Amino acid sequence: MHLLFVEQILNGLQLGIILFLMAAGLTLTFGIMNLVNLAHGSLFMLGAYLGVTFQLLTGSFVLGFGFAGVATFLIGLVMERLVIRHLYARSHLDQVMCTVGLVYVFNEATRMVFGPEPLHAPVPALLSGTVELIPGAPYPAYRLAMIVAGLAIGGLLYGLIAKTRTGMLIRAGASNRVMTSVLGVNIGTIYAVVFGLGAALAGFAGFIAAPILTVYPGMGDNVLILALVVLVVGGMGSVKGAFVAALLVGVIDTIGRAYLKDVMGLMLSPVAANTVAPALASMLIYILMAVVLFFRPEGLVPAAGMRRPEAPSESSSDAPPGAGLLARWRVPALGLLGGGLLLLPLVAGLADSPFWVDVGLRVVIFAIAALSLDLILGRTGLVSFGHALYLGVGAYVVGILADKGIESGFVQWPLAMAVSAALAAALSVVALRTSGTFFIMITLAFAQMMFYGASSLYDYGGDDGMHLPVRSTFGGLVDLYDATQFYYLALALLVLLAGLNIRLARSRFGLVLRGIRVNESRMQAVGFSTFHYKLVACVVAAAVCGLAGAMLANAAEFVGPQFMDWTRSAELMIMVVAGGLATPFGPIVGALAYLGLEKYLSDLTIHWRLAFGVLLILLVFVGRGGLGALFAPAPGGEAVPAHKGSFRWARPFFRPRA
Amino acid sequence: MGEAILQTAGLTKRFGGLNAVDAVDFALAAGELVAVIGPNGAGKTTFVNLLSGALRPDTGAVLFEGRDISRLPVHARARLGITRSFQIASIFPELTVVENVALAAQAHAGHSFRFWREIAHEAPLRRKAQAQLGELGLADCADRPAAQLSHGEKRLLEIAMALVTAPRVLLLDEPMAGLGIAEARRMIDFVAGLKGRFTILLVEHDMEAVFALADRIFVLASGARVADGLPHAVRADARVQLAYLGAEDEDL
Numbered sequence: 001m002h003l004l005f006v007e008q009i010l011n012g013l014q015l016g017i018i019l020f021l022m023a024a025g026l027t028l029t030f031g032i033m034n035l036v037n038l039a040h041g042s043l044f045m046l047g048a049y050l051g052v053t054f055q056l057l058t059g060s061f062v063l064g065f066g067f068a069g070v071a072t073f074l075i076g077l078v079m080e081r082l083v084i085r086h087l088y089a090r091s092h093l094d095q096v097m098c099t100v101g102l103v104y105v106f107n108e109a110t111r112m113v114f115g116p117e118p119l120h121a122p123v124p125a126l127l128s129g130t131v132e133l134i135p136g137a138p139y140p141a142y143r144l145a146m147i148v149a150g151l152a153i154g155g156l157l158y159g160l161i162a163k164t165r166t167g168m169l170i171r172a173g174a175s176n177r178v179m180t181s182v183l184g185v186n187i188g189t190i191y192a193v194v195f196g197l198g199a200a201l202a203g204f205a206g207f208i209a210a211p212i213l214t215v216y217p218g219m220g221d222n223v224l225i226l227a228l229v230v231l232v233v234g235g236m237g238s239v240k241g242a243f244v245a246a247l248l249v250g251v252i253d254t255i256g257r258a259y260l261k262d263v264m265g266l267m268l269s270p271v272a273a274n275t276v277a278p279a280l281a282s283m284l285i286y287i288l289m290a291v292v293l294f295f296r297p298e299g300l301v302p303a304a305g306m307r308r309p310e311a312p313s314e315s316s317s318d319a320p321p322g323a324g325l326l327a328r329w330r331v332p333a334l335g336l337l338g339g340g341l342l343l344l345p346l347v348a349g350l351a352d353s354p355f356w357v358d359v360g361l362r363v364v365i366f367a368i369a370a371l372s373l374d375l376i377l378g379r380t381g382l383v384s385f386g387h388a389l390y391l392g393v394g395a396y397v398v399g400i401l402a403d404k405g406i407e408s409g410f411v412q413w414p415l416a417m418a419v420s421a422a423l424a425a426a427l428s429v430v431a432l433r434t435s436g437t438f439f440i441m442i443t444l445a446f447a448q449m450m451f452y453g454a455s456s457l458y459d460y461g462g463d464d465g466m467h468l469p470v471r472s473t474f475g476g477l478v479d480l481y482d483a484t485q486f487y488y489l490a491l492a493l494l495v496l497l498a499g500l501n502i503r504l505a506r507s508r509f510g511l512v513l514r515g516i517r518v519n520e521s522r523m524q525a526v527g528f529s530t531f532h533y534k535l536v537a538c539v540v541a542a543a544v545c546g547l548a549g550a551m552l553a554n555a556a557e558f559v560g561p562q563f564m565d566w567t568r569s570a571e572l573m574i575m576v577v578a579g580g581l582a583t584p585f586g587p588i589v590g591a592l593a594y595l596g597l598e599k600y601l602s603d604l605t606i607h608w609r610l611a612f613g614v615l616l617i618l619l620v621f622v623g624r625g626g627l628g629a630l631f632a633p634a635p636g637g638e639a640v641p642a643h644k645g646s647f648r649w650a651r652p653f654f655r656p657r658a
Numbered sequence: 659m660g661e662a663i664l665q666t667a668g669l670t671k672r673f674g675g676l677n678a679v680d681a682v683d684f685a686l687a688a689g690e691l692v693a694v695i696g697p698n699g700a701g702k703t704t705f706v707n708l709l710s711g712a713l714r715p716d717t718g719a720v721l722f723e724g725r726d727i728s729r730l731p732v733h734a735r736a737r738l739g740i741t742r743s744f745q746i747a748s749i750f751p752e753l754t755v756v757e758n759v760a761l762a763a764q765a766h767a768g769h770s771f772r773f774w775r776e777i778a779h780e781a782p783l784r785r786k787a788q789a790q791l792g793e794l795g796l797a798d799c800a801d802r803p804a805a806q807l808s809h810g811e812k813r814l815l816e817i818a819m820a821l822v823t824a825p826r827v828l829l830l831d832e833p834m835a836g837l838g839i840a841e842a843r844r845m846i847d848f849v850a851g852l853k854g855r856f857t858i859l860l861v862e863h864d865m866e867a868v869f870a871l872a873d874r875i876f877v878l879a880s881g882a883r884v885a886d887g888l889p890h891a892v893r894a895d896a897r898v899q900l901a902y903l904g905a906e907d908e909d910l
Contacts, residue, residue, distance in 0.1 A: 503776070504773050506778065507773050507774055507777060509773045510773075510777075511770075511777050512770045515750060515761055519748060519750060521748075522744070522749075522750070524736070525710065525742055525744070526736060526741070526765045526823065527733050527741075527766055528733055536771060
């Protein structure tokens, strides 16, 4: 037990070191450029792939190591020059959308080049043995070397920043970028170097972790989310904080997984401990994060003298190019949309393509989910990156109740909403203590926490999810096994919710949300307790999304953790943005456009995500206001929804495929 | 003077090593108009932020009608009746002028957890806002988007948003800043019209405005109180002259 404990601590440190190398790059780019880079995990993956490939080619571990660093440094420079540089002055929402696009591109490109099968990374012969640190407890030499190498890289980083001329410029740029550039330093070069440096650190981390992890496309995404947790716990922009928090998170996660079951076994019955412990262990670090945030919103080691950067506010007066281009088609377009949705089952019947109704049902359900996200993202300006969480919660409520023999939708669906709302209330009380980038990361981390929690529900399928034994029953009123009936029920709910959305936007509450989006501190100064209004918006949005989740479980006849995967949250966000923020019809159009495009591209090629990623990046740079802006009433009439973000959407490169 | 409505005792705020506001004792009596002046960097805006709740003091207290409100957040103080206008016009540009004022009135007319009833049909809020705009001479542009107002009009709108809440204490943070001569005159006349009806704390660089309006002048320099008294006494005070002459003369 004692020796095993030492071994677990070492494992924890080793995870911590990997996380530190990832978090160091993230914290530098955030602290200095005020950039949220979600594509940092892709650099981790690229480091692993490129380094291991070079290692296999040359037979030298050292050369592989060097190549991983150099290659990712260069990729980082190119990435910075082509895309990232244009994001510094943009809103956090733009940054999130664009870097998610990059994640799609990198993951899919990797899959194209290296294939979907995991890559085997060999351990160098020199380090393949074991070391007896403590007599009787052999420990793999490679894992020990990882810790040493990580510490060495960290030490070099510290030396670079604290002792060298470049480091001095970096520190100067971080504390005052305008002043630094006034002094004649080319701040653009510093940014590029910092970004490249962060990329190389991620590349090193990916390479040295490769032999003990599975190398596969997308391997960086989970590490990225852990690194975000480290960032939040340690304090953004602080390298020292990242170091402390990374080790803390690594050790707590490892020890929790190893011992929580034993500890809980002391207090609970073995059966209960066996059920609860794995779920709790995988959620432990997220709980740690929530606790730290609640008591120290700035993190454990806040960066010295760093003001919490706010998203650059942009003037909303300039209308997006192409806005109102199709304004006179607004009514016909809405008519077409409404008519198309209404008559879909009829048309599908005539065309003898009944599966259209199923596709339509999916669109309607996602439109409801996107509509609920728009309440917080579009109307209130809160960039929530974990909304799919409630899709999953709603689905699990239906799945678990059905499993227990409670099949009535009159019980299941309201309960799905209530549980989602209650969970949102608890999580939002913590999340709303923060703003801006922190809020993005915390919502993402909470969703991930529930994802792992759900994956540990072994009674309900664990990772694999569960088949829904029976669709919800409505006492004979509606039969969900009849595709047309289910479709019209969902459509009726969508119409009802869109109607409520329109009313809400014009109510007192809607006006308060709008005020918060534009200028929250002014709202407080005038006497609004903005926290409570934001909290209610989050709870309402979660309840509606929970309803969508309940429907999705029925439509798919399946419930699984995939429902709350972070890519799902990203999808919902893309739908809202593509359709147009803070508009009642935008999320509907967005859901139609997204799912239609997904269907179209995936029929065309298995690598559709690559094209999709590119479209997403273009959406940020070319589109503004989403599809909705095209149909917006002419300037001078009702104002175009002006979000803090700035989505240009000039050219309709994808139209909703009705 | 009557009973103090707003008071500070030993109020201190530090930023790093700098004492931005340093052990300030201050009292504002009901119905009084006190001007707070001082050279740049004297801590005037920090002082207003401590009163409004945007900042929490490190030590010392802010008292409202004798009650310690040092830990109350901004919105709670606003609901008690301590309302401020901002140095940088801080309005809602995409809303119309009357909507801006109605939104401020809404904050003081019950809660806003009303999800169904259309705001456009809440006649009392709108009437109140219209009346307030009339008083400021902005009635004609009530239905224009606030973004289209001139700089001076935005300042007036800013004050309308504060006044519509019937404040107990009105904190005016440099209402003349950036105004042309004619607009500044209009603003002085308007603030003069508020005297006696409202309790006002005026932070201002424009000495003409200060001496035309203030019942009492409170001078801050390097975060500390230098003088506090009637305008003519403050004008003659050697310490005040030193504070201003010691710094750059930036009297506009």
